[in-house]
Amino acid sequence: MSFNELGLSPHILRAVKELGYEQPTPIQQQAIPAILAGQDVLGGAQTGTGKTAGFTLPMLHRLLANHGRGGRRQVRALVLTPTRELAAQVGESIIKYAHHLPFRTLIAYGGVSIKPNLDAIKLGVDILVATPGRLLDLLTQGALTLSSLEVLVLDEADRMLDMGFITDIRRIMKALPDERQTLLFSATFSNDIKALADDLLNDPTLIEVDPSNTAADQVTQRVIQVDRERRREMLSHMIGRGNWQRVLVFVRTKQIADRLAQQMQKDGLNTVAIHGDKSQGARNRALADFREGKVRVLVATDIAARGLDIDQLPHVINFELPQMAEDYIHRIGRTGRAGRGGEAISLVSQDELGQLKDIEALIGQSLTVEILEGYEPSGKPSRQTLPGSKPVQNPPRDRGHANAKSNNAKGKPDAAKGKGKAKGDGPKKPAPARKREVVGEDIGFTPMRRLPKAQRDDYQDNSSEE
Template sequence: MHFNELGLSEPIIKALTAKKYAEPTPIQQKAIPVLLEGRDLCGIAQTGTGKTAAFALPSLDYFARNPKPTPIKGCRMLVLSPTRELAAQIAQSFRDYGRFLRLSVETVFGGVPVNKQIRALSAGVDIVVATPGRLLDLIDQRAFTIKDTEIFVLDEADQMMDMGFIHPLKRIAKLLPRDRQNLFFSATMPKEIEALAGQFLNDPVKVSVAPQSTTAERVRQQLTFVNQAEKQALLHIVLKTEEIDRALIFTRTKHGADRVVRFLEGAGIQAFAIHGNKSQAQRTTALQAFRHGHCKLLVATDIAARGIDVSGVSHVINFEIPNVPEQYVHRIGRTARAGADGIAISFVADDERPYLKAIERATKVKPEIVPLPENFLEAVRNLPKPAPQRKGPSQSPAQQAKRAEGQRRYQEGQKAQRGAPDKARRGEGGHRGEGAHRGEGDGAGAKKNFRRRRGGGGGAVGTHKGAVQRTGAPRG
């Protein structure tokens, strides 16, 4: 089957041709005709099967055939995503597929200035891709409304549940108009997800293209049993012996991801970390460097386990295996995409064996057991020390320099005050600490109030800015 056999409008076919997309995937073949009819849909598909195009293409076709002005401070289509990275990726897909349509697409998520988003949404937008938290923030500020939404998409519903978005989703459901088309996508469909789907969908068509919790067929799965403290040495050996184009390395915690990166940097191996404690700018920079091949290793928590479509990932390394079996499926689904082969390697410590058994039961696959390499003990002994932990990891070098300058100016002001007390009382001593209290330094001491005791001393009171005001003669 070809895309032009699905009945999509000519501008969309033209955009697909430009991207050299010819044949729809199974989920696209099943979902697109249903959605073109205007029906609600509940789609169950393994990650990496083309779900984004499955809901983006028929939605764009609807807009092409039904042009109308955008609602003020509102949108015609709302897509909810669990993570910022996935939201940005979905928005880009809409721009690519709708490049020959005059449609506006905006993203709404945390980590970026909210005022910029408010301005972008003020005149109305055709398509908004959002994370639940920031969306509700804008609604609460009356800067945005979803009462005019014609098409609603909930993507990666099971991850939404895992991340604790159930209550925000229920609230969003009450704010949407009754007359709308609903699209609900999830990689798995346990009973909790079915209950959630019931709150959004109206007589939906159910589409499934892969059994629940199955793993990618083209992924060769391996595991090695190793002590937790020795995993870093094993990782170094794997990186040296495997022919790696790009590798995603997964940890369970943010601290663990940063620690892996420091050990790799200590060995002269470039790697980036991506997790929830990183700023949006840092996360975007890391993902772009990985996507464009500037950095071959990306160390991530499960925030990147699904939905991040990066071609050419040859290996997924589970430095720590997940305690949720479905998450293992999503992790290894980052490789073997678009018909390519891939390798998934797991390091399993003794306390992780119960997690491994749960994964094997869910996937019905037993990975190949690979013994520790012959030179492993020597590698453990010679493991390079980790690079020192950066101070203020959430700050850029420019921000850190600005902070240091604020501290320097504050200290100069303090010295000036001590050297010229009369000027300080007149507000001329400069103990303001230029920038320290304005957030450009760390504000150490800048917020203190300097007060003179009343009675006998002129009653001078200094504010936190260093300006000294007289209160008048002392009371007798």
């Protein structure tokens, strides 16, 4: 199927062609016809599946069909996102797709002056991309009316709920007309998301390209058990030895993000951290440098990294497992995008094995735990003693070939569409995990001398969550 077969305006197709896209992704094939038909949509899709274009292209087509009513421009399409970065990226995509259309798009988020937003609204805005907080500021000041709204999009709605935006969302809904088309997209379908969909959507079409709680097929998942105080030492060695040029590292808190970035910088790796305490300008510069290859390692908290859209990101590292198992899916979804392969490596300490079980239950898959030679964890064996498991003998060393076994997340496609609410079958019960001991040369690394204790960080400060 080509974009020409979807019934989109020639002006939109021209922009799509100029951007180099030829064939729609699976979610675009399903979402575009449903949205063009005026249906509400409940979409379940991982990042990197093309969902932004999936709702943007038909939204633009609808606005164009009703264009030319005359009078002052009013906001006719609203896209709500949980973070500034996602708002900026979605807004930039809309501007590109609308390059040949007579629409004005405003991107509004907090952390920067509100005056440019107010000036733009006075000139007239057709499409508004905003975070909930900044949108409420504009509504409270009486600078904006949404009475002419035709299309509402809630992007990454699960993250909005995780960040506590449900009250803000309900306040915003009171300012919207009842007669509108509503599109809700989420990477996961929790009970809270289903309840929100029940409240906001009218007989929606359900579009679920990937199973709601499984990891992306293109991502190779690995788990390496290591003592907490040796994680940074091992990570720096892995990046240097493997000559990885673009690595996204996830941590839980702002403090750990800053400390880890400083230590890795001392290790000779050009590293920056992004989190909620960084100014928007600093975050934008860090992301731009990372995309352009000026920065090799980006350390991020879950909230700061939400919405990141970075092409050709081959490596994602979970320096710590997330507190919420669902965030694991969001994290590893940053790699393996647009059909490209990617690798997600979780560095797990003894005290995180319980969290690992929660993740395995969510994705319906057991993950083999590896041990890297030279970084063997201290203390008693962990999951190696589970019934039916036994250590795998080390294969002969071959410096020219990597024999380590990968954990590929292979979820069976189960795309569902049609009228009705989202219904999940529940997570599969994972099989007992096996522990596989892997020597360094097996995966392309050689053992590294352990640093003196004074040079190591334990990174155990989890007291300030973002």
